[in-house]
Amino acid sequence: MTSPASQSDEILESSRRALRNVRMPPIGTKSMALRRAHFWGKVSKAALAVGAVLVGAGIVGAIIDGIGFWGVMITGLVGAAAAYVLLRYPQMPMPTTESLRQTDLGTLAGKTEIWLESQRPALPAPAVTVMQDIGIRLDQLAPQLQTLDDNDPAAREVRKLVGEHLPELINGYKRIPDSLKRKEHGGKTPEQQLLDGLKLIDREIETMTGQISRGELDKLAVRGRYLELKYDTDAAQ
Structure with a gap:
């Protein structure tokens, strides 16, 4: 049974990790690009809504x-409310392990980065450092993915690596x-196994x-087979 002191330590560690995640920057530029696109999409919708309210009031x-x-006041309140709602909602959908397997190649790198960023509070500091390196690799991979077709064997291997193994x-x-x-x-702690896997x-x-x-x-098919064998060997240890 876990002691109260041990439970307190776990709670404090979890809080420290959550705070660290808030302070840390995005792990890659592709996740930033997706967030910017989502934000400016909401700004555009809010501007159109406010414009529609003003045009309607003019008519x-x-x-x-x-x-x-009072008509001016109501118009202002309706415009402000529309802008507030459209700037606040909808929230950017957070990628899941299931959605990563089906994400189109054009956004796969960015959505993987967003998913990794959301995992940081649950991971030890050394693993978070390696995830920053993975973010750089994903930024480098993203332009190459644009050259692939979704049905290419290479695309399947990349999707398997970042959408399943990771x-x-x-x-x-x-x-x-x-x-x-x-x-x-x-011979290894789970933390070390995680670090080695990353x-x-x-x-x-x-x-x-x-x-x-x-x-x-x-050659990607060969690399994919190697990775599967590597994971099977680690799981058997």
């Missing part, structure tokens, strides 16, 4: 020969009780990026 005023003081690695670590994350199992994925993204840029798409 009513022309019909009834002016809307008067989330499975992190989610598997998160399912382990905090009290066991620093205890050795098979480093492996970081290297694989770099390798895939180079292979796609050089047109060596047939």
Whole structure:
């Protein structure tokens, strides 16, 4: 049974991780681009809504020969309310492990970065550092993905790496009780296994990026098989 002191330590550690995530910058430029696009999309909708309210008020005023003081006040309140609602909603949809498997190649890198950023509070500091490196790799991979068709074997291997292996690695670590994350199992602690797995994925993204840029798409299938065998070996330890 977990002691009160141990529970308090876990709560404090969780709070520190959450605070660290708020303070940390995005891990890549593609996630920033998606957030900017979502924000400016809402700004455009809000501007159109306010414009429609003003045009509507102008038409009513022309019909009834002016809307008067209260008409102006109501128009202002309706315009402000419309702008507030459209700037606040809808919130940007957060990627999930399921949606990453189906995300189009054009936004896969950015949405993977957003998903990784949301995982930072649950991860140890060394793993977060490696995730920053993965963000850089994803930025480098994104232009290469534009050259692929969704049905290309290379596209499937990339999607498998960042849409399956990466989330499975992190989610598997998160399912382990905090009290066991620093205890050795098979010669390594879960934290070290997570760190090693993230480093492996970081290297694989770099390798895939180079292979796609050089047109060596047939080699990606070999790399994908290697990664599957690597994970099977680690799971058996």
